[in-house]
Amino acid sequence: MSLPLSSASAASAADQLRELQERIHLLQGRRNKEGMYPLLPCFSPLLPSGLRAGSAYSLEAPLSVAMALLAGASAEGEWCGVAGIPEFGAEAAAGFGISLERLVLVPDLGERWLVTLSALADVLPLVLLRAPARASGGDASRLASRLRERGCTLIVLGTWPQSEGVIRVEAARWDGLGEGHGHLRSHPMQLAYSNRGRKRTAVVDLASLRSGTGSAGR
Amino acid sequence: MSSAPSVPRALVVWFPDWPLVAAQLAGELSDRVPAAIMEKGLVGVCSGEARQAGVVRGLRLREAQSRCPDLVALPAEAARDAREFEAVLTAIEASLPGVHELRPGLCALRARGAARYYGREEDAGGAALEAAARLGLEARAGFADSVFAAEQAAKSAVELAPLRIVPPGESAAFLAPLPIAALGDPKLASLLVRLGIRTLGDFAALPLADVRSRFGPEGLMAHAWARGEDPRPVVPRVPPTPLERVVDFEPGLDRVDQIAFALRPLAEDFVEGLRREGLACTELRVQITDDAGHRTERCWGHPRHFSVGDVVDRVRWQLQAADVGSPSGNWRSTGEALAAPVVQLRLLPERTDQLGLRGQALFGGVDERLDHGLRRLQSMLGHDSVLHPVEAGGRLLAERCLMLPWGEEPPSGVAAAAERPWPGAIPAPLPATVFPEPVRVELLDAAAEPVLVDARGHASTPAWFRPGSGKDRRAVRGWAGPWPILQRWWDPAQALRADRFQILDDDGDAWLLLGASGSWWAEARYD
Numbered sequence: 001m002s003l004p005l006s007s008a009s010a011a012s013a014a015d016q017l018r019e020l021q022e023r024i025h026l027l028q029g030r031r032n033k034e035g036m037y038p039l040l041p042c043f044s045p046l047l048p049s050g051l052r053a054g055s056a057y058s059l060e061a062p063l064s065v066a067m068a069l070l071a072g073a074s075a076e077g078e079w080c081g082v083a084g085i086p087e088f089g090a091e092a093a094a095g096f097g098i099s100l101e102r103l104v105l106v107p108d109l110g111e112r113w114l115v116t117l118s119a120l121a122d123v124l125p126l127v128l129l130r131a132p133a134r135a136s137g138g139d140a141s142r143l144a145s146r147l148r149e150r151g152c153t154l155i156v157l158g159t160w161p162q163s164e165g166v167i168r169v170e171a172a173r174w175d176g177l178g179e180g181h182g183h184l185r186s187h188p189m190q191l192a193y194s195n196r197g198r199k200r201t202a203v204v205d206l207a208s209l210r211s212g213t214g215s216a217g218r
Numbered sequence: 219m220s221s222a223p224s225v226p227r228a229l230v231v232w233f234p235d236w237p238l239v240a241a242q243l244a245g246e247l248s249d250r251v252p253a254a255i256m257e258k259g260l261v262g263v264c265s266g267e268a269r270q271a272g273v274v275r276g277l278r279l280r281e282a283q284s285r286c287p288d289l290v291a292l293p294a295e296a297a298r299d300a301r302e303f304e305a306v307l308t309a310i311e312a313s314l315p316g317v318h319e320l321r322p323g324l325c326a327l328r329a330r331g332a333a334r335y336y337g338r339e340e341d342a343g344g345a346a347l348e349a350a351a352r353l354g355l356e357a358r359a360g361f362a363d364s365v366f367a368a369e370q371a372a373k374s375a376v377e378l379a380p381l382r383i384v385p386p387g388e389s390a391a392f393l394a395p396l397p398i399a400a401l402g403d404p405k406l407a408s409l410l411v412r413l414g415i416r417t418l419g420d421f422a423a424l425p426l427a428d429v430r431s432r433f434g435p436e437g438l439m440a441h442a443w444a445r446g447e448d449p450r451p452v453v454p455r456v457p458p459t460p461l462e463r464v465v466d467f468e469p470g471l472d473r474v475d476q477i478a479f480a481l482r483p484l485a486e487d488f489v490e491g492l493r494r495e496g497l498a499c500t501e502l503r504v505q506i507t508d509d510a511g512h513r514t515e516r517c518w519g520h521p522r523h524f525s526v527g528d529v530v531d532r533v534r535w536q537l538q539a540a541d542v543g544s545p546s547g548n549w550r551s552t553g554e555a556l557a558a559p560v561v562q563l564r565l566l567p568e569r570t571d572q573l574g575l576r577g578q579a580l581f582g583g584v585d586e587r588l589d590h591g592l593r594r595l596q597s598m599l600g601h602d603s604v605l606h607p608v609e610a611g612g613r614l615l616a617e618r619c620l621m622l623p624w625g626e627e628p629p630s631g632v633a634a635a636a637e638r639p640w641p642g643a644i645p646a647p648l649p650a651t652v653f654p655e656p657v658r659v660e661l662l663d664a665a666a667e668p669v670l671v672d673a674r675g676h677a678s679t680p681a682w683f684r685p686g687s688g689k690d691r692r693a694v695r696g697w698a699g700p701w702p703i704l705q706r707w708w709d710p711a712q713a714l715r716a717d718r719f720q721i722l723d724d725d726g727d728a729w730l731l732l733g734a735s736g737s738w739w740a741e742a743r744y745d
Contacts, residue, residue: 062650062651062745063650063651063745064650064744064745067650079588086654087651087652087653087654088650088651088652089615089619089648089649089650089651089652089742090607090609090619090621091609091615091618091619091648091652092647092648092649092650092652093650094609095646095647095648100607100608100609103606103607104592104604104605104606104624105604105605105606105607105621106595106599106603106604106605107603107605107654108599108603110598110599110603115598116595116598116599119591119594119595119598120591120595122591123587123588123590123591123592124588172726173726174696174722174726174728174744177696177697177698177720177721177722177728178696178698179679179696179697180679180697180698180699181698182696182698183644183645183698183720184647184720184722184728184744185647187647187744206647207646207647
């Protein structure tokens with residue numbers, strides 16, 4: 001204590017300390033920078049701070065919910081990938097606010113789906129995936145480290161062994177269609193997000209999120 | 219300006235019906251068929267066979283077809299004309315240097331040097347015609363005191379005497395009896411004819427000052443042409459460094475991996491040649507000729523620029539996709555034999571850019587790592603497996619989004635089609651699940667009969683819905699329709715007559731159905 005540290009060495013010590021902390025976080029499975037991808041405002045009751053970069057979310061909900069989840073980040077300038085969903089309606093996605101210029105589709109992942117998916121996770125910040133039937137826990141954990149390293153968020157349609165949380169539809173209905181008149185107008189659904197025993201719910205009308213790209217023809 | 223002997227004598231070589239000849243050279247047209255090149259919906263150029271059947275320039279397609287039912291009509295394509303003319307220019311340059319390309323099919327040379335080298339103008343013109351004849355092409359040549367007069371001289375030459383020489387000082391007299399339409403400016407020609415001026419001689423006789431005040435700079439230019447004083451100088455082109463590369467295989471190779479291996483040095487040379495010119499290739503045309511004389515051709519785009527590996531990949535993909543009838547579907551493995559051995563491979567840079575501009579900055583801000591990763595995925599899974607959606611117009615949901623392989627540019631006209639209103643578009647919200655191929659379903663009325671839509675658009679009330687065969691039928695809780703689609707009844711390839719129904723079934727699923735005469739398909743699902 002008799003010899004005070006010079007300011008330069010104190011600064012380098014602080015740098016070292018931070019670097020060590022970051023490495024500890026990385027080893028503990030937390031990203032060194034807590035990255036978050038923004039969501040549309042209607043999802044704030046479920047996930048107030050957005051989607052955590054580098055983790056996987058399981059979605060037991062229709063495709064339109066997945067599109068709405070991607071839309072917030074895509075509108076902020078992030079690239080999105082859609083893997084294994086050949087029937088992805090890109091026009092509806094554009095209606096949610098997903099930028100088609102920054103969208104990449106891989107309809108068929110091929111035999112070695114894990115390799116393809118890792119290649120996508122290497123370069124894209126957000127990937128929407130239809131869960132392959134043969135996804136095992138081992139596959140998921142191998143992929144999870146890749147996701148953490150790259151800060152890629154995976155949204156999986158279907159169950160996924162190691163997910164950060166599950167978004168589920170509790171109730172949904174379509175309004176606007178009568179017996180021979182009208183057309184589908186609104187689609188209110190009650191969504192629930194459960195994460196390690198905690199559960200939050202919100203009612204979202206997905207149809208109102210879609211600004212009409214195809215103008216009402218009739 | 220009137221005392222301007224400064225413009226030297228010119229030799230003009232003209233290739234009649236060049237767009238047609240270019241199409242034949244490109245292999246898009248076979249010889250000796252009645253054919254026409256369409257420009258803006260009108261016949262621009264037609265072959266001798268078509269002319270015999272009564273087809274003339276300026277006819278509409280419908281009328282030309284009624285005169286000659288087996289007419290082959292091709293759209294005009296300036297790029298093809300220019301590309302094929304390049305070889306002709308090179309051939310002429312070999313005998314007469316200093317060629318100035320006026321437009322594809324027409325080129326000018328300074329007559330003096332050529333005439334002095336060959337001794338006489340006749341011999342110089344003969345050398346040019348001979349160069350064309352060696353390529354198997356028909357050409358006409360003309361000598362005169364100006365480029366315009368020489369062009370008219372070449373056009374007035376006939377097949378048996380393909381060289382016409384207008385002696386020095388007689389160009390004005392040669393031009394005088396020609397009709398005013400020879401100026402090639404229909405607007406001016408029509409005006410002059412209405413003023414009673416029918417020949418170039420009449421026009422040339424008008425005072426210069428009056429022509430300037432009445433017709434402006436364009437009129438002045440035409441007036442100079444009519445006087446036989448074309449102010450356009452003959453500017454010899456700088457022969458371009460050949461950037462395309464050709465390799466011939468003798469004997470032909472019939473395995474993809476062999477070809478890819480043999481191609482490697484050529485691809486390196488190709489990329490290196492471009493780099494030396496400071497260029498980067500962003501669009502590549504690959505022409506593959508097999509020993510049966512069949513040529514496959516394809517253009518490949520690239521978001522950045524082609525490296526050696528990319529060039530080899532593109533050729534490999536083109537070979538692998540070339541033959542649909544192969545045993546392993548339409549994608550062959552690298553070791554598999556091709557249907558016919560490949561004898562020639564040609565790499566042409568279709569579009570290039572300055573290498574400096576393509577170094578780091580990328581089109582639309584695609585970053586390098588992303589592009590590299592997706593290309594790697596493409597070489598793993600195949601070119602058509604990594605897609606990029608582009609909005610395109612259309613009535614069916616599946617055709618409203620065009621899926622382009624990563625790195626390809628959308629075809630022209632797609633953006634314009636997406637802007638159009640497309641009456642009958644379905645109201646928002648749009649369905650999230652759009653089936654790439656419509657799924658066969660059943661829509662039944664209360665009597666369990668398929669719902670039929672009559673010619674007046676009346677339909678029975680849908681009561682039951684079965685999503686695919688072998689599934690339980692569900693009650694229809696809500697429905698709207700029929701919404702008719704009637705499209706292009708005159709075009710058998712794209713004609714469509716169908717009706718749409720939006721229905722909501724008992725399980726809470728909403729569907730968009732498409733039906734014609736009692737058969738129903740699910741076009742999309744709202745979920």
